[in-house]
Amino acid sequence: MIRLMRILAIVPVLWLPAGCGKTPWNDPYPEAERGQNILYSVFSERPKHLDPAQSYASNEVTFIGQIYEPPLQYNYLKRPYTLEPLTARELPQPRFYDKQGKQLPQDAAPAQVAMSEYEISIRPGILYQPHPAFARDAQGRLRYHDLNAAELDKINTLSDFKFTGTRELTADDYVYEIKRLAHPRLNSPIFGLMADYIIGLKEYGTLLSKQDKLLRQNNAAAYLDLNRYPLAGAEVVDRYTYRVKLKGKYPQFVYWLAMPFFAPVPWEADRFYAQPGMQAKNLLLDWYPVGTGPYLLSRNDPNKQMVLVKNPNFRGERYPAEGEADDRAQGLLADAGKTMPFVDKAVYSLEKEDIPYWNKFLQGYYDASGISSDTFDQAVKVGAQGEAALTPDLQQKDIRLVTTVATTISYMGFNMQDPVVGGLSERARKLRRAISIAVDYEEFISIFRNGRGIAxxxxxxxxxxxxxxxxxxxxxxxxxxxxxxxxxKPINEAKRLLAEAGYPNGRDAQSGKPLLLHFDTAATGPDAKSRLEWLSKQLQKIDIQLVIRATDYNRFQDKMLKGDAQLFEWGWNADYPDPENFLFLLYGPNKKAGLNGENAANYDNPEFNRLFEQMKNMDNGPARQQVIDAMLAVARRDAPWVWGYVPQSYALYHSWYFNAKPNLMANNGLKYLRVDSKLREQKRTQWNQPRLWPLLLIGLVLLLALAPAWWVWRKKLYAPARGAES
Amino acid sequence: MIAYLLRRMLYAIPILLGVNVFIFILFFAVNSPDNMARIQLGMKHVTPDAVAKWKHEHGYDRPLFFNGPAPGAGKFTETVFFHKAVPMFAFQFGAADDGRDIGQDIKTRMWPSLVLAVPVFLIGLLVNITFALILAFFRATYIDFGGVVLCVAMMSISGMFYIIGGQFLVSKLLHLVPISGYQGGWDAFKFLVLPVAIGVIGGVGSGTRWYRTIFLEEIGKDYVRTARAKGLAERVVLFRHVLRNALIPILTGAVVVIPTLFMGSLIAESFFGIPGLGSYTIDAIRSQDFAIVHAMVFLGSALYILGLLLTDVAYTLVDPRIRLA
Structure with missing residues (x-):
């Protein structure tokens, strides 16, 4: 026993010298990556789609935004958000035509415009990433386009293909992708929207569905060759030019041209992945993108890690030389004119839980982090004037805090079809305005968002x-x-409005019954409970009783679609930086109930609708501002929403992480980022030296705990025999 | 014995069929194919046409159990149930709602689950039995009393506490192992040390108490008194006689879980970033991916039945009196 105790005591001492070494033990990355020019980031949810025709979620665009290149992009530094060419030679200027096909001037009234035409010229010499879909044999035939079962048996990942190839990007590829929006097997989320604008897209979808049905009668996985079917609204002019024709005037279309939905897809890739047996091995275009961008997806393991590496065929792009006034002082123009991308590789690890993500960021294993409510107090201290600053611990680590106001709105809506809170009568308006005053969103932001938001x-x-x-x-x-x-406004003002609405002291003036409102929500859990209790208290301030109708997400969606909710929470994240993308949330023909639109409050005011139709086709300028002001006046008067708040996001960056500027519209931000890997290595080593003394202490405590056991054992062993022990 | 095994395997068919019916009823009682489509298509710009197209493409545009208008056997075969449930019996899991092949995903993700679950199971078994034997050895002393109190205390602490506390102490304060993550091959070791240790420690309380009870029951039997009367040392009595005779109840609990080990740990995998089948199931539930949920429940049931079968076989190995017929 004593010998065993001695051995146990020696083991931790043997570990001690190892603990004094320079290599951190808790480094989650392979040894070979140490000191490399790699960016480390996270993703919290497994991406569902990486096909540009299907992908719409931000966690998917994080990856495909670096791989696929639509013709346009947002300037990385300039604000307000400004479009600029990416693969296009210049920003396309639409041409307008009337019903007779006669070209109209640029300032033609929207009612006159029967068709808009966007002609986009792309730069020559842009190459696709190396990919087996382009590999050709000595005879120039595509090497891997007719794989048989035996050949496919040996293939498990794309790297199992020995040969790769590339080819130049052409206008055909852009048109091909527009056709793919109507592909019957793809379910593009914007097909319905684009079918309303792109000439012939709806009919094209019907045609493809018919052809696909015929084709799949014999073979369910048969390849539907889109090149065989022309689309009236998208045509190739020459090798580097294509044309998109839209019904009427739709100025917001240029913003869509900066999204992956309009990025090029080579038909070879589609054909390659459509071969029988590919899907069973998860070899799909939806999982293995093929693009021309600065990065290519070298590892696709959505369960663990996604890795982007530099595309060796990327042409190079210059870092912007202009930005906002403060950008130079912030060091954001230090790399102006240098060739991008800067990092060789970006490793995105799956982190579903906030705590490991936060701790690994503090240890230097992630280059940037957001701040969750749980970690807010560890990261930020709010000063007397409400200004946010980092805590001393984070300042000591030279971490930077960058705040930005999101292009998102979170609000509480009234169902305008509801007999109590809805409608455009003065009574209902006053009731809604009274509630709008009572629900104190400044307090909400302070309590539930740690001050991160603007009412x-x-x-x-x-x-x-x-x-x-x-x-x-x-x-x-x-x-x-x-x-x-x-x-x-003071709460008495809300009470006055409520009385004028026919509910003095929260009771119906005619029946004397208390005013009872229902709040529908899919939110559950302790966080939601405290939030909902807070909301009830807000309405109690004006003597309104709020009944919380918590349900599951699906039921809640059904209620919203049927227009059965009364009060509800909702939000919207901008697709593009145009007021149309927010004001359409209140446009009558865009109602959710019955029409399946995005107007969740089912607000339908003819005056607002008329102004919206006028505003949506206007260019930004004083005239458009005037119309918007008029629309806002109508909406504020009607109060279909309690306007809620605009979230502010806080981001933390380590000292070795450069050129990071939140750009809420751009999807392709990786190429601008730079890391100082030597500094990172030095800090990681400094911050993560293993500490072994607590282990020794625990070992000692355990040994001490064994002593009484040993004593009892000895006592039992040498105890004299007794008559009956048990 | 072969006849017995065959009979038991045949019994498994109606059980699995019942499981299939239950999972369909439970899942579709709270989800409709329309909801599933909306979740898969994203919440923006989803049109009724897109929903209909998604349902058709994924085979959810048929009736659930009974297709009235269909002729003949089509009334039962042209249903979601038939098309989704029958291939399961051939372990054809099909594609997830996002298009990935489920069988391929299971093959990939079962290994990380196994490398976490098998050491937790084996080390846990060893530690629990050892502690239980020690407590049985020191029965009716303060050590036994203190040990039982400690076990009850450890049982009362939530598994989440062990995980978060372990990550905080071992990874954040002491910097000994990575907080989370996973790599294949031998590199997996440093990622597994902490979750395995936490898995073992988290199960010590209940495991030790359970095995202690079994050992104490055995210790009170006549053959133990006889062994002691022969003059055998207490150590020999415990390890050679009591442990061997206590194997049947131990096997009951242990063998049945062996096949299900590869289903993974739902919480630990999420917290430690281990890409196993536990986190696969949790993700599928969150995203309402019926194809994956269905496949995992079916597989779990099949493995549980297999576990029960293995337990029966194991009985015959440890107790020669038992014969399967």
Whole structure:
């Protein structure tokens, strides 16, 4: 026993010298990656689609935004968000035609425009990433386009293909992708929307469905060759030019040209992945993208890690030389004119839980991090004036805090079809306005968002054309402008409005019954419970009783689709930086109930609708601002939403992480980022030295705990025999 | 014995069929194919046409159990149930709602689950039996009493506490192993040390108490008194006689879980970033991917039945009196 104790005591001592070495034991990355020019980031949810025709979620665009190149992109540094050419030679200028096909001037009234035509010229010499779909044999035939079962048996991943090839990007590839939006097997989320605009796309979808049905009668996986079927609204002009024809005028179309939906897809890739047996091995275009961008997906393991490496065929692109006024001082122009991309590889690890993500960021194993509510107090201290600063621990690590206002709005909606809270009568307006005053979103932001948000004055968030700061942009129905600040109206004002609406002291003036409202939500769990209790208390301030109808997500969606909800929470994240993308949330023909649109409140005011139709086709400028102001006045008066708040996001960057500027519209931000891997290595080593003394202490405690056992054992062993022990 | 095994395998068919019916009823009671389509298509710009197209493409545009208008046997075969449930019996799991092949995913993800679950199971078994024997050895002393109190205390602590506390202490404060993540091959070792240790420690309380009870029951039997009367040392009595005779109840609990080990741990895999089947199932439930949920429940049931069968076989090995017929 004593010998055993001695051995146990020696083992931790043997570990001690190892603990004094320079290599951190807790490094989650392979030894070979140490000191490499690699960026380390995370993804929290397994991407569902990496096909540009299907992918719409932000966690998917993080990857495909670096691989696929649509013709346009957002300038990385400039604000407000500005479009610029990516593979296109220049920004396309639409041409307008009337019903007779006669070209109209640029300022033609929208009613006159029967068709818009966008002609896009791309730069020559752009090459696709190396990929087996392009590999050709000595005779020039595509090497891997007719694989038989025996050949496919040896293939498990793309790297099992010995040969790869490439080819130049052509206008054909852009047109091919537009056709893919209508592919019957793809379910592109924007097909319905684009079918309303791109000439012939709807009919094209019907044609493809018919052809596909015929084709699949014999072979369920048969390849549907889109090249055999022309699309009237998308045509190739020459090798580097293509044309998209739209019904009427749709100025927002250029923003779609900066999204992966309009990125090129080579037909060879589609044909390659459509071969029988590929799907059973998860070899799909949906999982193995083929693009021309700065990076290619070298490892696709959505269960663990996604790895992007530099595309060896990428042409190179210059880092922008212009930005906002403050960008130079922030060091964001230090790399101006240098060739991108800067990092050789980007490793994205799956981190589903906040705690491991946060701790690994603090240990230097991730280059950047957001801040969750759980970790807010560890990261940020809020000063007396409400200004956010990093805690001393993080400052000591030279971590930087960057805040940005999201182009997102989160609001509480009234179902405008509801007999109590809905409708455009003065009574209902006053009731909604009273509730709007009572629900104190400043308090909400302070309690539930750690101050990360701005109370909204209308549906348009800051950073989007149409948003007006200060007194001019104030919602005078809810706020007063006091000492250069928006101040929520006193609760007595809400009570007065409520009485005028026919509910003095929260009771129906006619029946005397208390006013009972229902809040529908899919939110559950302790966080949601405290939030919902807070909401009930807000309405209690004006003597309204709120009944929370919590249900599961599916039931909630059904209620919203049927228009059965009364009060509800909702939100919207901008697709593109245009006020149309927010104001359409209140456009009558876009109602959710019955019409399946995005107007969740089912608000339908003819005056607002008329102004919306006028505004959506206008160019940004004073005239458009005037129309938007008029629309906001109508919406604020009607109060179909309690306008809620615009979230502010806080990001933390390590000292070795450069050129990071939040750009909420751009999907291709990786190429701009740079890391100082030597500094990172040095800091990681400094921060992660193993500590062994607690282990020794635990070992000692265990040994001490064994002593009484040993004593009892000895006592039992040498105890005299007894008559009956048991 | 072969006849017995064959009979038991045949019994498994109606059980698995019942499991299939239950999973269909439970899943579709709270989800409709329309909801599944909307979740898969994203929440923006989803049109009724797109929903209909998705349902058709994924085979959810048929009735669930009974297709009235279909002729003849089509009333039962032209249903979602028939098309989704029957291939399961051939272990043809089909494609997930996002298009990935489920069989391929299971093959890939079962290994990380196994490398976590097998050491937790084996080391846990060893540690629990050892502690239980020690407590049985020191029965009716303060050590036994203290040990039982400690076991009850350890049982009362949530598994999440062990995980978060372990990550905080071992990875964050002491910097000894990575907080989370996973790599294949020998590199997996440093990622598994902490989750395995936590898995073992988390199960010590209940495991030790259970085995202690079994050992104490055996210790009170006549053959143990006889062994002691022969003058055998207590150590020999415990390890040679009590442990061997206590194997049947131990096997009951242990063998049945062996096949299900590869189903993975739902929480530990998520927290430690281990890409196993536990996190696969959790993700599928979150995203309402019926194809994966269905496949995993079916597989879990089949493996559980296999576990029960193995337990029966194991009985015959440890107790020569038992014969399967």
């Amino acid at each position: 909204a004055q209308g549906p348009i968030p800051p950073g989007i054309f149409g948003y007006v700061e200060g007194a001019a942009g104030l919602n005078h129905y809810v706020y007063d402008w006091v000492n250069h600040h928006a101040q929520r």
